[in-house]
Amino acid sequence: MKDIAFLGLGVMGYPMAGHLQAAGYSVTVYNRTSSKAQRWVEEHQGQSAATPALAAKGADIVFVCVGNDDDLRQVVAGPEGAVHGMKSGAVLVDHTTASATVARELSAVLQDKGCQFLDAPVSGGQQGAENAALTVMMGGDEIVFGQVKPIVDVMARSVQLLGPVGSGQLCKMVNQICIAGLVQGLAEGLHFAEQAGLDGKKVVEVISKGAAQSWQMDNRHETMLAGEYEHGFAVDWMRKDLSIVLDEARHNSSRLPVTALVDQFYGDVQNMGGGRWDTSSLLARLTPESSSEK
C-alpha cells in the first residue's frame, strides 16, 4: 500500500485527501492552519505533520493543493518544503492552479533530488472535489503519469495527460479563457433581454437548443436572472487565474483582447464588493441593481 502526503486542506484539498484515505491509502496531511489538519485527522483517522517536509517523509506520492505560485514554492521548496523530506523516486502531484513557469521550475528542483513532478490542476469546483468528480489536467512524463493515474482516479471523473510539465496548467488556462468570453457574452445577452423587457427564462429556453448553448447558459441563467451570485467559483480566484493566463500570453505571444477586458470587468466586480460572488456576476456589473444584495 502506498504512503501518501497531502499538503493543503482548503475547500478542495480537504475532501480530496479524504477520498484518498477512504480508498485505503495511508495519508499524512499538512496544512498551514494546523487546527484544520487536526480536524481532518479526527474525521478521517489519518495522520498529520507539522511541516511539509515532515509530511512528505517516506511518502511515495506527495499531493499539493494550495492557493498560488508563492504558496506552492513555499510548501514545495521553502525552508521546510516537501522537497527536503521526499525520498528518491517519489512523485509530487500539484493540484494548485498555478503558472506553467512555476511548474517547470519546481520540476527541475525535484529532478535534482531524484524525484518527479506532475502539474495537475483541476476543474469541477468544490462540488467536484467533494463528489470525487473532478477533471484533472496533467502535465509531465508519460510513465510517471501512468504510475499515479490509478491513485488520482480516486478523486476524479477524468484524468488526462496533456503533454510535458506545464501542459496541465496551460490546458486549465485555455479553460478559463473560454469561460471568460463565454460568461461575458451570456451576461450581455441576459442584460439585453432584461432591458428589452423579455422573459429571460423563456428566451433561454428557446436559444439554449441551438448555437448559443453553453454549460454556463444551462446551469447559471436562473441564478443570474435572480441576481444570485453564490453558486460557484469566486471572482477573486478567477482574477488570480486570469493574471496567470495574461502573464503566460505575454510569454507565448497570444492575443487575448476579450480575456484581458473581462479580467478588468472582474476587477470592477471586486470593487463592487463582489470578490466572493461567482463568475457569473459579470451580469451584476452591467445591471448594478440586480446584485446579490437584493
Next chain:
Amino acid sequence: MKDIAFLGLGVMGYPMAGHLQAAGYSVTVYNRTSSKAQRWVEEHQGQSAATPALAAKGADIVFVCVGNDDDLRQVVAGPEGAVHGMKSGAVLVDHTTASATVARELSAVLQDKGCQFLDAPVSGGQQGAENAALTVMMGGDEIVFGQVKPIVDVMARSVQLLGPVGSGQLCKMVNQICIAGLVQGLAEGLHFAEQAGLDGKKVVEVISKGAAQSWQMDNRHETMLAGEYEHGFAVDWMRKDLSIVLDEARHNSSRLPVTALVDQFYGDVQNMGGGRWDTSSLLARLTPESSSEK
C-alpha cells in the same frame, strides 16, 4: 386548405417555401430575381407572381424571408408591396432577421388594413431550413400565433411565442449577443492553445466536459483548428445582425462592451477578405496564417 404566399427565395426561403407546398398548402412565391422563382415553381409545382402584392392576393398567410430592414419594408409596404394585395384578416409572418423597430412599424401598417403581423426570425441556418428543423422565435398576438403555429411547424423543430410584436427579433438578438462573446472566448482559447504548443483537440476533449462547454466548442473546434471557416453562418450576415443589436441596445440602454468589440473584430475579418467565412473565423483574425486559404 389555406392559401399561402412566400416572398423571398434565398438560401432559407427557398427550402422553407418548398416544405409548405409539400405539406399540401397552395403556395404562390415571389422573388426579386424571377428566374429563381421560376426554378422553384418547376421543382415544387407551385405558382409564382410578378410582384409581392400579386403573390399576396387572396392569401391567408403571407410569409416573408428577405435580407434586411430595407428589403423588408420594400416587399411589405413598398409601391408593389404585399400590403396592397392582402385581404382583411390575413396574417403576415416575417422570418427575416430584422430590427424590432421595423417589426412594430410594419405591424401598424398592416393593422390599418385589418391584417395581422408576427415577427418570426429563425435560427438553425441553411441546414435547419432544408431539414425543416428551424427554431422560430415569434412576437405578436397570442391568438394569431395560435392560428399560424401549426403551419409554421411544417418548417420548424421549435416554434415559440416570446411576447408582443418585436419580441421574436429581440430574442434572436439575445442569441447573437451570446454567440459573439462565446465564439471570441473559444477563439482566444484555441489560439492560446496553439501558441502554447498544446494539442488543441486533446484540450477540447478534456475541457468540453465541464464549465467551458458550448455548442460552438463541440461543433466547431475541429474546423477552427484546421483553419476551415466554411461551416455555417457568414461573417457578413453576423455583422448585419450585430448592427441591429447595437442599434437596439442604444435605444434600450443596454451595455454590450464585448458584443461591440467583437463586431469590430468581425469588421477586421471582412477586411481580411473573410466576409463569407463562418463566424468562428474570429480565430483567423488572431492567427492570420490559419485562414481558409491554407
